[in-house]
Amino acid sequence: MRALFGGSFNPVHNGHLILARDILEDFSLSEVIFVPAMVQPLKGKLLIPPEVRLKALKAAVSLQEGFRVWSYEVEKGGISYTYDTLREYHRIYRERPYFIMGADSFATFHLWRNPKGILRLSRLIVVSRPNFNLNFRKVLLRVDPGAKVLEVERGGVDFKPSADVIIYRGRLLEISSTEIRKRLREGKSVSYFLPESSLEVIRRWQDALQKDV
Numbered sequence: 001m002r003a004l005f006g007g008s009f010n011p012v013h014n015g016h017l018i019l020a021r022d023i024l025e026d027f028s029l030s031e032v033i034f035v036p037a038m039v040q041p042l043k044g045k046l047l048i049p050p051e052v053r054l055k056a057l058k059a060a061v062s063l064q065e066g067f068r069v070w071s072y073e074v075e076k077g078g079i080s081y082t083y084d085t086l087r088e089y090h091r092i093y094r095e096r097p098y099f100i101m102g103a104d105s106f107a108t109f110h111l112w113r114n115p116k117g118i119l120r121l122s123r124l125i126v127v128s129r130p131n132f133n134l135n136f137r138k139v140l141l142r143v144d145p146g147a148k149v150l151e152v153e154r155g156g157v158d159f160k161p162s163a164d165v166i167i168y169r170g171r172l173l174e175i176s177s178t179e180i181r182k183r184l185r186e187g188k189s190v191s192y193f194l195p196e197s198s199l200e201v202i203r204r205w206q207d208a209l210q211k212d213v
Contacts, residue, residue, distance in 0.1 A: 003027065003098035003125065004070075004089065006035045006082055008177070010048050011202055012057045013194040015175035017064065022170055023100060023125060024066050026157040032100075034061060034069045037080035047181050050074045052205045059197035083114040086121040097122055098166075103129045103136075110142040119144055124165045136167055 005020055012034075020032045036057055038050050048056075054074050061067035072088060073080040082099065089097060099122040101109075106126045109115050118124075126136065140147050150163040154170040175193055183190050184206070190199060 001027070001029055001097065002031045002033055002093070002095070003029055003100055004033050004035050004085070004122070005100040006073075006080075006085065007037065007101075009034065009036045009053050009057050010177045011053060011180060011194060012060045012198055013175050013177060013180055014192070015173040017060060017067075017195070018173060019127060019170060020067060020100070021064060022154055023098075023168065026152075026154060026168075027098065027125075029066070029098070032067055033097075034067065035072065035085060036069070036074055038073050038077055039079050048202070048205070052201060056194075056198040056201040059201050060195045063195060063197070081113040083112070083117050083121070086118060090121055098125050099123070100125045100127065102127050103132050103134050106136065106139060107134055109139055115143045119147055119164050123163065125168050126165060128167065128169045136165065140165060 003023060005016070007016070009016065016034075020034070023029065024032050034057055036050065036053050051074070054069070054071055058069050061069055073085055086097075086099065099118070101124060103126055106124070112118065137149060140149065144164070147164040149165045149167065151167040151169065154168070157168075180190050180193050183193075184202070
């Protein structure tokens with residue numbers, strides 16, 4: 001079984017990677033497939049260009065067996081809709097994967113394109129966020145009142161295969177792409193926030209920007 005991990009990864013950081021490794025191990029997955037977005041409909045324009053985010057992500061996941069990047073959304077172009085991506089995944093693999101998202105994203109799940117279709121094509125692993133409280137079942141009432149929900153803790157996953165939404169209470173890691181971008185703009189160090197291989201990709205991009213000024 002595989003899990004898709006979608007997001008802007010703007011940029012990828014160690015919090016993403018540690019979370020993915022925990023889920024890979026806890027759910028006994030064969031792979032976690034990272035799917036970077038071209039443009040996310042609820043986030044708009046991204047700071048770091050998609051080709052740079054993609055290259056930085058590929059550099060990061062090369063360090064962990066069981067991680068892979070699928071560049072479908074970047075190569076397709078345009079706005080990235082999870083439902084469309086899952087349809088393409090199902091066409092290729094003919095299976096219902098897990099789809100990893102944060103609780104903050106799940107709060108607006110009813111606004112996504114065809115959220116009920118997403119639940120039909122995948123099972124959600126919704127990751128709890130530090131200091132972020134959400135009534136998960138209330139959100140689901142707006143999408144699919146019959147969806148089955150299960151809550152699990154890191155290191156003790158014992159879930160029913162029929163669960164549609166799994167609330168995963170993992171490590172509370174307060175690393176954010178927003179803070180990393182802010183530090184980059186201010187010329188501050190971002191060492192230890194993300195792998196050095198990814199940081200090197202971003203530094204080369206920044207150097208190229210400076211030369212063009």
